[in-house]
Amino acid sequence: MDRLENPARRRLFRGKLSHKPEQRLPWVINEAVFTSGCDQCQDCIKSCETQIIVRDEQGFPKVDFSKGECTFCQLCIQSCEKPLFKPQAQINSGQEAPWPATLSINNKCLAKNEIYCRSCQDVCESQAIRFSYQNTSIAKPELTLADCTQCGACISTCPQESISFTFINEADNAR
Incomplete structure (x- = not known):
């Protein structure tokens, strides 16, 4: 499939300015x-062992945790020929979070509404x-973010879709 030359233009015509x-x-x-270097070859989508990588509206790969969890097998990184990822030494050190995000549980959570559930x-x-x-x-659920691996297993199992990642501003996360 061809790469979209200007995803912002597509959003404009669809009425989605942001x-x-x-x-x-x-x-x-x-x-x-990522968006400037990815050629949308779909190699990462084909290599994902848990099939959680899908195409977004602009054709770029994204992770969809409603389909399952990430095992951090790194097959998506290995299949990519572009320099889109952090250095392997940094990844293997275990000190680098996979995503600039934190996990959160909103008020739709069954347990927060006095209904027994512990699926997460x-x-x-x-x-x-x-x-x-x-x-x-x-x-009630309590998160210990320091222990969270960001695998996303809890997201797909939540019957209320009350668990999600909240993105940290990339400018604040820049190194």
Whole structure:
């Protein structure tokens, strides 16, 4: 499929003047480098072992956690011939977060509305989501962001779609 030459123009004709940040592939340098350097070859989409990489409205790859979780296999990085990702040494150090984002749980959460649910805790291998009783009969979720690997497993299992990543401003995250 051909690369879209000017995605902003397409948004204008569709009546979408602003562009919400997409969940790009893990360890992308930043959005500007990604969208200017990606040739939309779809190699990363084909190589994804969990099939969570899809095309966005402009044809660029993005991660869709409603389809599953990221295993951080790095096949998407290995299949890409463009310099769109942070250096491998930086990635392998384990100190670099895969995305400039933090996990959050909104008020649609069943447990926050006094309905028993712990589906997010059940799939969280790093135990970043735990439940505790806060003067109620139903335990409420608590996030420990330091323990979150950002795999996204909890997002697809939430029956209320109340878990999401909140993007950190790339300008604040620039190094």
